[in-house]
Amino acid sequence: MLVEIFITMLILALVAAALNKYPKISGIVTFFASLIPFLVVISWSQDIGLSFPQFLKFFTLEKSLNYNIGIATFMLKITPLGWFFLLLLASAFPMAILFSITFIKKNAGGFYAAMITSMIGSMGILLAQDILSFYMFWEIMSWSILALVMRSHDKKAIMSYLSFGVLSAMLILLGIMLLYSETGTFVFSEMGFMANNTTLIALSLLVSGFAVKGVLVPMHVWAPYVYSRSEEPFVAFLSGGLSKLGYFAMILFMYSVVGISVLNSWGTFRDVSIFGYTLAFIGALTAFIGTVLAIMQDDLRKLLAYSSIGQLGYIAIGIGIGTPLAMTGALFQALNHTFFKSALFLAAGAVYYRTGKWKISELGGLGYKMPFTFLAVLFAIFALAGIPITSGFAAKWLLYEAAIQKKFLFITPIMLIAGVGAFLYSYKILYGVFLGEPRHNVKEAPLSQLAAMWLLVLPLIIFLIFPGWFVDLTSPILKWYGLMPISHTPYTITTSLAAYNTLAVILALIGGLILAFALYFSKPQKVVPHTDNYLAGEPPELYEHISMHAASKYYEPFDEVFYPFFKRGAEMCWMAILKFVKILGEGARAIYTGIVNDYSIYILIFFLLLVGWWLIW
Amino acid sequence: MVMFDVPPVLLIAFPLFFAFLAPLIYYLSKKSIKFYTLGVLILNAILSYFLFFRVMDEGVVYEQLSGFYPPVGILLAVGYLGSILAMLINTLATINYVSFFDEKSHSLRFSMLYMLVTASSTGIVVTGDLFNMFVFFEITAVGSYGLLASKGTKRSYEGAIKYIVLGSIGSSFILLGIATIYGYLKTLNFYDIAARISTMPIEAKLMAFTFLVIGIGVEAEIFPLNGWVPDAYQGASSRVASFMVLGPSKAGIYAIARLIFTLIPFSDGYELALILGALTLLIGELAALNQKDVKRMLAYSSIGQMGLILIALSLHSQIALIAAVFLIVNHALAKSLLFLGSRNYASGILKNPVIGASIFIGALSIIGMPPFPGFWGKWYLIVDMAHNGLWFMISVILFAAIVEAVYYARFLFRGTGNEKVTLLPGEKIAIISLAVLLVIIALFPFLLYNPASNAATSFLGGGP
């Protein structure tokens, strides 16, 4: 059955590609194909110990599958961890497709086919139980992403994605080969580990390879280019969905394959393995650097890209700490990020669809023109910034608690300050795009785009009220790792340090709003247009050519202070390495002089060297 | 499956005979020469299939020629690898010939040379006799000079002359090696030599090995004997370069394999091959990184691939040899595809997505991305190295793969988007068929795995 599902999706990908001339029909076909993974996830829910409503279960699937292709066997099996991440991807994927039905117009067939292929690869990764199938599906996913990135026709994006994609693939290959040579088996479950340096090196290589997909500093250089130049539905899925695969793989290899006891045997720091601590620190650094760079951007997509980097850093923190609290927080952050970042990228696409502009300084005042898009963005941004009006806060709270529980004195302030930094760039999006002076007379986004955004925002609101449901969702994973699920009721989470009661927050907020309403409706009001502003008495109608929108260079003092520190970033280091390799290449090229005499002399020298070798030997 | 037992000699004799018959056909009808050549190549390819299946059925096929018994007489010994390569060379030569189909002035000499080189390359991989192999090498080389020069530009002549010079040096070294062996052992039969090589004095053995490595190394594009490669490939037309990659160079690497496995197997030989392979790989890939000219870049990349194959051979283990077979097949398919597509620009990819996808597949396979054969080759190679703990070499290979990815990306996306694409229909057919072959092997890797596994066993046992 599982094989048939893969084949069905592949066939639907081909059908979508064949319908290249009819983008909408192709999109609808792909939308149906994109629902398959979601149905698969639901039908597996009972197998991993969750009670989902029975009527949602459309078909029964085998839990594991060994598929022989003649020279190798692919072992696939659903695990709680894989199920959870598949849930994220399978929910974000249909929304991206739904959005693209109206968004993608050129060469739609190729787009949809590549999207489905990337989803197939992701499913394979999440189900893989051995090194070979893991690596193969990883590469299928990576290369279908490349096909999508290529659609941008942007050399920088393609080259940076390609170089880093291959770098990551090679790091992963090296890592898994080391693991294989240590254990002599391909199958994850049969690997028994010794706590030696080889495993440490292997794990470091693997994690740095996955860090490319998970955009951790300093492997993040490709992301801003790719995120800012490709088509929005794809970027939404890439940032919201596919980047999670890096973190899935980190958890898989750190805690399933290698195991916590081996991690701890390399040394611990306050009961957290040094390996995990380093990862957490890199995560915190990523959160900070991503945030600061996001504040400096003017391109809406680049801002979102850097903010994505910053938010993904939190997941790495949680994975690094590795306590039940931290793992729940990391998974929660992964879920939130999937939904809010997909929604934000889709909203950016909707804005572009209507206005044709990406620069924040050229947009403005769309909040009244596209109110539903604005509200979706507002909720997504609440989640991003961790305002306790969406579930975004609960995730960050869990991570903070986990860090304090382990007495991490230096990581926590960095996390906090990155959280505050998120307010800055969030407001830049809100003000620059949706508030302020209206400049475009546009309509609301099309229905399919709105539906996609709102369906993504909805879970954020649900999990705000019931964070306990989320903890239920993750408890199979924690149990699988032998950790105790954190104590909770549907709307409270309790830790050893404090408690968080969402119901109290919501009720108090409602109470506060009632009070504010009472004050607010005490007097009638009239609405004036935006041109009726106090501008030191200067009538704005005299100055039509001057823009009153202050969004260009919005955080200029901030840029002035921070730019000197971020001038020489990771990108320059990578460029230096590239330059060094190029110099090597020049040297290699210089050997081939094009003069036949030289070549003859090479042969002679080689002959003499060999003879010399034999003589010495 | 086997319809009739194909004698291996037919594979060589058939095209040779028809090659010499070609002037007659040309005299009768100038236009039909290309159909004639194509027909011969197709027939030969079909013969090679039969031979392949025969070998798969019966194991190694021996055939004595001219009535003398070995070790005096000439022996043809078609092993598993030989039959795979014979099939590969003949099939791909046929496909590649399709790309020449649209040329207006289809000269007699070209057709003859083409058949000649095909036949002699096949000869190298099916022979069981050292001197015989030398003769075929000479024929291959002479034919290749002509083919490389066939473009008729200054550059192509220059490249061909460089090849002639280096090829002559190589030939003389081979001859020296043969002489050394013959002087001590009084035989040129592979089996005979292999059986009695231990009786040779060590100095003579080393001397013979050195001479032969250098001589064959020129053909097999091993650093530092491969000076002719970039110039010759750059000068030749892309289709000829494609043919060179799939034919003579594969025969050369087969000869190297025979040398280090059958003829003079000793541990330092493997070590030397490993070092040479690594050097060839690194220098080839690094040189390709900055290369602007596409054909020259592909030539450097070819060098790198040869190094990779040599590394695989030098590990002399079952899995590594399987990897080597995969890499050889992958290189023959994908690199000739890329050479054929080297005139296609990024804009062409957009205009013709099928061609674009084919070239993309070729590049992916060369870089070693799953599920294409290049991946399986590298995978098995790295698995074997991981077994042996050759971490440094693994790093070198992976580093080379990154470099490869970078310059292939440049290759795929080069051009400003305004170039006129002038791929001929024949070239397109050839490109697509090669891509289809790659996909078939990608989907059904066991088709290649099982013969490769047999070949590896046979080679490790000292057979062909």
Added chain:
Amino acid sequence: MRQEDWSKLARIMSKRSLWMVHFCTGCGAMEMPPVLTSRYDMERFGMISMATPRQADVLLVTGYLAVKTLKRLVQVYEQMRDPKYVVGFGSCTINGGMYWDSYNTIKDLSKYMPVDIYIAGCMPRPEAIIDAFLKLMDMIDKGEATGWKKYHKYYKQYKRNQKMAFSYRLDEVKDIEEGDGK
């Protein structure tokens, strides 16, 4: 009845919390700093200066007004929230003062917007200013400072006069569009 009590309370409160916006056109601007600072300290009456007309209750016109300036002044006045009061400083706002024969200076501010209280002098001293404000507070308390109501009521006439001034022609101004300037 209750409504009336309510508005009475509102008047008492707002007279003790007059927030001003200066429209500093002439030399009157020089007289304001001493009024605000330690020597005369207007804040003891709850009066502070505000930066924008949106927040302010009192508009101070501190000197002569060119026609071009009047345009801006009208805009600022209309941006203020009701109830709002206008204080005219010095003889320039009353009859043009020393600019009585200038071709570009308006002569009587009350033709263009309702002035609740004028302060005579060229310029008035801080004591006079404080006295005027105390008067204004009295007027607010008694409900006499009704300039803003007048502006709404005779909006057409004010607009006509403003247009006449702005266009430097009397004959071209005919009809004013409907509206009460709220």
Added chain:
Amino acid sequence: MKAMELFSEAKEIKKGRIRIETTKDKVEEMIKKLKNNGYEHFVMLSCIDWIKDGKFELVYHMWSYKYKEHVMISIKINRDGETVPTMSHLFPQIETYEREIHEMFGVEFEGNKRLVSFVLEGWPHMPPMRKDFDTEKFVKEHYYKIPEVKEE
């Protein structure tokens, strides 16, 4: 004393102040020459209405920080409709002076693209600085005729 050396028609009216009377077609050349010889500051452009002669006198004031000299280049044009070429390409600030003089005296400057209203927005009458414009009469007929707001 630099300007005295540069131009033969220059007259020193008192110490450090030099007056040059010339015609409008030579002005550009002279300003250029002065600019290149240390008179880097264009102070202002003024206009005088010689109503009896029927002339406007335009005076270009320039100042040299090096020589501490004030040079006044004076030209006379007819009051009725004679145009003057703009000098705003030599010193950008001249554009604003020309704009003002255009508004106040009605002098047309050829080539100045920004002769829009400056202080008087939408002034429909005779330029007010001309001596034949009767200010008092205008004030009486305009400002005093604007009616009071009548309370009904």
Added chain:
Amino acid sequence: MVMNIITSILVMSGMVALGFAIGMLFNGIARKVVARIHNRVGPPVYQGYIDVFKLFSKKTNISHGWIFDLAALFSVGGIALTFLFLPVAGVSMLSGEGDLFLILYLIAIPALGFALGAGASGNPNAAVGMMRALMMMLAYELPIAMVIVAMMVYYNTTSLAGIVAMQSNLKWAIGIPPFLIGALVADMALQGMLMEKPFDIPLAPHEIATGPLVEFGGKHLGSIILYKMMGTVVETTLFVDLFLGGGVVLNVNQFGWFAYLVNFIVWFVLILVVFLIAVIINAVFPRFRIEQALKFYWKYDALVALFILFWIFSGVMV
């Protein structure tokens, strides 16, 4: 059960009302104190009540659309919500249901609502002011986050009520040497939080016409001013809870209602003192430019905070 809920709702409403009342009173006190320092008479201390009443009694109210109105709603609602999560004089209303992290993020709700309204007004001054306000927030948040984290680790709880409880019996955090320095650091940060000079560049009335407030008037301005006034109470209470034991001097279980009374009085005095320090600094300082403020907080204040972190770090390791 029902009675309990009603009682707690009544208590909470009463506390919110008290908070607003104290906030308005503080506004008057601040103006009076500044006036006295300037050698002026100054307004009466009840001036805050008059101003708020006047603003809500304005006849016309001008809005710039529904997003603009959100500002008024979220700022008052959000600050009331935040106040409920603070332990005030040992009375923990909802502070058991959330912790210090929650409070730090809850403070952002009114600020964000306010920012939405300011942005929606379309006035460039508002945007510039909001930019400065957000940057100021980023600036002071770093030192205060470091100090708070140090305290959390020291007391091994993230709950503010827990921290207050740990300081009972007058074992105030300010008596512990690292937190004495921490209190100074936090007081500097408080100056920025309250937007008092030298960190009042976000408002800067003479420069950008009160920045975010530029388009607010009438009931909108009234709401915002209520939020600001309550904000002073919330922020000073936060400071007092962290460093001065929340003003708890008597044990409630031991002394009953009398303890509540005394605690409330002590709490009021303490927040007044903290507030007056800020006001007095405000009265005598000029203002920093925003990048100067950022550099001040991140260079000097944060450096001292880092020193505290290392201090605690060494203790925790032992």
